[in-house]
Amino acid sequence: MPTPxxxxxxxxxxxxxxxxxxxxxxxxxxxxxxxDDVVQETWLRVVKVAASGLLSNGxxxxxxxxxxxxxxxxxxxxxxxxxxxxxxQLQAIADPAPLPEQCLLDAEQLRHLDAIIAALPPRSREVxxxxxxxxxxxxxxxxxxxxxxxxxHGHLLRAPDSELGVRIDANRRALQLRHGQAWFQxxxxxxxxxxxxxxxxxxxxxxxxxxxxxxxxASVVTVTEHQVRVDSGSGSSEAAAGQQLRFDGTAPxxxxxxxxxxxxxxxxxxxxxxxxLADVVQDLDRWHGGRTWIAGDALRRQPxxxxxxxxxxxxxxxxxxxxxxxxxxRIGPNLQVWLPAKASSDAR
Numbered sequence: 001m002p003t004p005x006x007x008x009x010x011x012x013x014x015x016x017x018x019x020x021x022x023x024x025x026x027x028x029x030x031x032x033x034x035x036d037d038v039v040q041e042t043w044l045r046v047v048k049v050a051a052s053g054l055l056s057n058g059x060x061x062x063x064x065x066x067x068x069x070x071x072x073x074x075x076x077x078x079x080x081x082x083x084x085x086x087x088x089q090l091q092a093i094a095d096p097a098p099l100p101e102q103c104l105l106d107a108e109q110l111r112h113l114d115a116i117i118a119a120l121p122p123r124s125r126e127v128x129x130x131x132x133x134x135x136x137x138x139x140x141x142x143x144x145x146x147x148x149x150x151x152x153h154g155h156l157l158r159a160p161d162s163e164l165g166v167r168i169d170a171n172r173r174a175l176q177l178r179h180g181q182a183w184f185q186x187x188x189x190x191x192x193x194x195x196x197x198x199x200x201x202x203x204x205x206x207x208x209x210x211x212x213x214x215x216x217x218a219s220v221v222t223v224t225e226h227q228v229r230v231d232s233g234s235g236s237s238e239a240a241a242g243q244q245l246r247f248d249g250t251a252p253x254x255x256x257x258x259x260x261x262x263x264x265x266x267x268x269x270x271x272x273x274x275x276x277l278a279d280v281v282q283d284l285d286r287w288h289g290g291r292t293w294i295a296g297d298a299l300r301r302q303p304x305x306x307x308x309x310x311x312x313x314x315x316x317x318x319x320x321x322x323x324x325x326x327x328x329x330r331i332g333p334n335l336q337v338w339l340p341a342k343a344s345s346d347a348r
């Protein structure tokens with residue numbers, strides 16, 4: 001029975017086979033971008049299997065995964081060709097203009113959207129329209145309105161890689177934050193309460209300002225003005241200005257004094273205090289666009305305290321790796337694997 005390869009062997013596997021594998025895939029796929037995608041996905045799958053201790057023959061598994069992904073790529077291309085229309089079919093397509101029913105629905109959506117924009121505080125509404133409609137930069141908006149760039153940024157706050165959807169009806173103002181973090185400033189309207197839905201519950205405000213961060217297993221709301229109510233699972237709780245509470249889909253926790261670090265991102269300052277390493281690195285990746293895989297539960301859960309700047313998130317991530325003495329395996333330009341440091345000879 002073969003001996004499973006430990007996650008710590010991934011570094012040697014990468015050093016020996018990264019370039020040959022990339023060259024092999026490149027010969028199979030004419031587009032370099034397609035080859036890069038296949039190679040990155042191959043290494044991600046190998047790292048995950050190795051971390052679980054189930055990898056027996058590293059090189060063979062590596063190339064088998066790559067070949068399967070290449071086959072999937074060509075199957076997708078073939079399926080797209082089969083679904084393509086010929087000239088006769090294209091000519092038979094009806095007038096592409098929307099149906100009258102769709103025009104009515106679109107007009108109704110626009111009316112609701114206009115109502116939501118009109119309900120924003122006046123300055124937030126000005127900044128929103130200048131940024132989203134006029135396509136002005138924050139610096140230009142600041143000059144036009146006589147405010148600083150940072151103040152303009154404060155009215156359009158959503159952390160990178162955050163997914164925010166609008167759910168509109170005639171009786172309420174509702175948004176859905178699926179992941180990431182965002183700050184909201186809401187104009188009072190008791191007849192149409194403002195709601196933000198996350199995977200773990202619903203935050204309701206009449207007129208207030210608050211921040212919501214959606215993590216993997218829970219959401220955290222931090223109130224900066226007035227008060228909000230949180231409904232999660234079978235429970236409900238309230239938080240006032242200067243407080244925050246956590247909710248995970250079962251019941252919200254009691255409101256506690258807000259941690260200043262929770263809102264630091266609004267000024268492009270990033271701060272974590274005794275936070276799990278995996279959460280910190282994931283947030284840093286979100287700001288600079290990279291991807292980091294951390295092998296080993298103990299390393300992922302290791303608490304760290306970090307103060308960083310959003311504009312230098314990649315450098316902060318690399319400094320953190322150096323300070324923790326982890327072994328870093330770089331797989332392509334944007335993917336890293338962090339492995340626990342080798343035990344010293346004395347420890348053995």
